[in-house]
Amino acid sequence: MEDTDEGLMKRVQKGDHQAFSLLVRRHSERFYALSWRLLGNEAEAEDVVQDAFIKLWAQPALFRVDAGVRFTTWFYRVVSNMATDRLRGRKRWASPEAMDILPDPGKGADQALAERQTQALIEKAIHALPERQKLALTLCFYEGLSVREAGAVMEAGEKAVESLLMRAKAGLREELAKSGLVAPQEVRHERTARYR
Amino acid sequence: MNEQQDIDDILARRAPVAARPDLAERIIHAAARAPRQPLGLFSPQGFMHEALSCFLIPRPALSLAACLLIGVTGGWMTATSQTVSYDESEMLNLVVINEEGWL
Structure with missing residues (x-):
């Protein structure tokens, strides 16, 4: 069975929730990190990643398996676009002092x-x-x-x-x-x- | 020291806050409840999706500019072709029957 991202996407397109779960477990942290670096806020970053994966599950045809594009490249684009849209929707950037930066204990x-x-x-x-x-x-x-x-x-x-x-x-x-x-x-x- | 090195060092100090450990599971459960768009062309939604995608304009500004250009060119060509030459008007006089006085 193909366990590459693209192979999993083929299965997701057929409605395989197991394949979707594998993709999420494999990539959620990576795309969360991207989202956090663009937004600087933990809750918003999680929302963006969740929305992106739900969009992927709800509309799997958006990813063209036969187009020769890697899943991660395409999904980086999806997540970064969603994060950018959210940034534009903000009235102003949150004060850096208020951001979730944890000091080294x-x-x-x-x-x-x-x-x-x-x-x-x-x-x-x-x-x-x-x-x-x-x-x-x-x-x-x-x-x-x-x-x-x-x-x-x-x-x-x-x-x-x-x-x-x-x-x-x-x-x-x-x-x-x-x-x-x-x-x-x-x-x-x-x-x-x-x-x- | 490399000129960019100090900036790179500073950037490297920026560690992201880790996501909550159950992020993946929450996404999986939320997706299970989300409605799914069928892929088949012959399902009503699938057909509508395909039909609508035929009319989507990927680059609206470029399309508008192209339409304007085609419109102006078409209009200019029509204006020039509507000018009837002397020979053509003579030919029209032969073809068009003068119906005055028939009724």
């Missing part, structure tokens, strides 16, 4: 607080990025997708994804430099030029 209280503040700053900087830049960064950096795979998810060329990644990192540097977490771009260039 092994650290002292002061250190944990400092870490929490740093995490909040990182979150704020990431969520200040334009949607496409944030998605490219999430797919390539956190999900470990290649530029080509991220391009397939985002329906963009490799050059476009590379450009989005570069701009995302430049934007992050600019934002994080304001809070002193990294050196600003200009200073770094001067420093590297000095050592050439």
Whole structure:
């Protein structure tokens, strides 16, 4: 019996709930992580993943098994589109202080607080990025997708994804430099030029 | 140190909050209760889905632009073809019967 994602999808299309359960157990955490990184909120991230899987079960024909697209590529697209729609529906981004970032329990209280503040700053900087830049960064950096795979998810060329990644990192540097977490771009260039 | 390394290090510090352990089971149970769209073309919903998908416009802006272009081109060609030349009007005089005075 085919246990690849695409094989399971064929069975899901025939109404096999067991195959659907296997797919969910195999991928729910992975897509939850993507959703959380895009939304920054645990409850919303879970809602998006649940809605995406229910959509998959209710309308399995949306995935064309014979189109030669990998299930994960297609489902990354579904989840990221749903998360982006939810982001657009929000009036404003939740304050980073209010987000669900847990301090490391092994650290002292002061250190944990400092870490929490740093995490909040990182979150704020990431969520200040334009949607496409944030998605490219999430797919390539956190999900470990290649530029080509991220391009397939985002329906963009490799050059476009590379450009989005570069701009995302430049934007992050600019934002994080304001809070002193990294050196600003200009200073770094001067420093590297000095050592050439 | 690589110029991008410090940004990468900072990004790597961003660990996601784990989902609740029963997330997969909740999804599976919720899906079991969700109504399912039949795949068959010959079921009413399946037929409607296929029929509607024939009329879906994947790129509305492009379709609108194409329609405008076709409309303008068609209109321009019709306007030029409606101009009746002298020879054509002579031919029409022969074909069209003057019915004045018959009734």
